[in-house]
Amino acid sequence: MAETAVRYVFGTSFEREGERLRLGESLWDKGTKATLADLDVGPGWRCLEVGAGRGSIAAWLAGRGAEVTAVDLDVSRLVGLRGVDVRELDIGADVLPGDFDLVHGRLVMQHVGDRPAAVAALCRSLRPGGHLVLEDTDTTSLFSHANGPFHPEVKRAAYDVMADAGYHPRCGLLDVDLVEAAGLVDVRAVGRAEVVRGGSDGGRWFALWLAHLRPAMLARGTVSEVDIDRAVADLMDTRHRWLSQVMVTVVGRKDTG
Ligand SMILES: C[S@@+](CC[C@H](N)C(=O)[O-])C[C@H]1O[C@@H](n2cnc3c(N)ncnc32)[C@H](O)[C@@H]1O
Incomplete structure (x- = not known):
């Protein structure tokens, strides 16, 4: 794997x-599965899942009969994924495999240093007619709370x-321009947000985010x-x-022309 300039x-x-x-x-x-199901991904499709993490989406794509390659900087959590070709690659520095019908990445582009170059590289991995699906966050709404500011200094x-x-x-909003600049056609974008309850799985995701960065x-x-500590206590509080x-x-x- 090539050296990456940015530390994940x-x-x-x-x-x-x-x-x-x-x-x-x-x-x-x-939401990710709904988007990909809408493209009708299934048997005969070649899919590249970038920044695959624990591999839930790679496994789901394979379960729909697609041929799946999953890449990540750290593939230790992808070991044993059935029906998925797993490769340790840096999408910001390494040459990626090609000729895919679908390239999907969630919560990964936002961590890459040279995003225009990385998006262009993902587009090169598509066959003509193939789809790129990028999912990244816009953080403005996070911790909007009915009672007013919710730990803004901790955020x-x-x-x-x-x-x-x-x-x-x-990054989520900026991805739209990058995908257009990379020359893809029929570019569309939507945003989805969740209302998260304290102490739920979603609430625990935010608590562990703070624990990791603490x-x-x-x-x-x-x-x-x-x-x-106060922020974590509130994130775990069902009220x-x-x-x-x-x-x-x-x-x-990717245009077929
Ligand atoms: C926040 S996690 C998201 C995991 C998964 N996509 C999901 O949404 O559940 C980001 C993942 O991207 C990987 N990653 C970060 N930078 C990367 C890079 N330059 N090349 C490949 N993978 C990268 C990390 O190792 C991690 O598994």
Whole structure:
């Protein structure tokens, strides 16, 4: 694998990362599957799942009869995935395999340093007529709460840590322009947000997000242990509900001309 210039912010030894990824799948898989089912993915399709994580979408595509290749910087959580060709690759630096009917990536482009180059590389991996589906977040809505501001300083501190590692907080919206600039046609985009209840699987995903970033947030010095503890307690409290980020899904097609 080639050297990457950007450090993946969650690529640490945080022991509950597998659980965090699973909770993220439980929050976002339903909408992702609806988008991909709408394209009619099935037998005869060749699919590339980038930044596959724990592989729930790669496994689901394989279960629909598609031929699936899954790539990630860290493939340790993809070992044993049935019917999926797993490869350790950096989508920001390595040459990717080609001739796919579908390339899908969720919550990965937002962590890549040179996003225009990476989107162009994903487009090169498509066969003419193939679809690119990118899903990334716009973070503006996160922690919108009926009672007013919900831990805005903790949200800011967490995203500052992620930005230090190359994360872009408006990436979901910016993906639309990148997909158009890469020359795909029929480009369309929608956003979906979840209303998350404290203590639910979705609520725990946000609590583990803070747990993972906690040491780096404290090192930056803008929030204290008490601030983070209060936020985590509220995220686990069933009396609270808040809006998630908006997951922006961009779909484009490679021209056959
Ligand atoms: C937030 S997780 C999302 C996982 C999965 N796509 C999902 O939505 O459940 C981001 C994943 O992208 C991978 N990743 C980050 N940067 C990458 C890169 N440059 N090349 C390949 N994979 C990358 C990480 O290792 C991680 O598995």
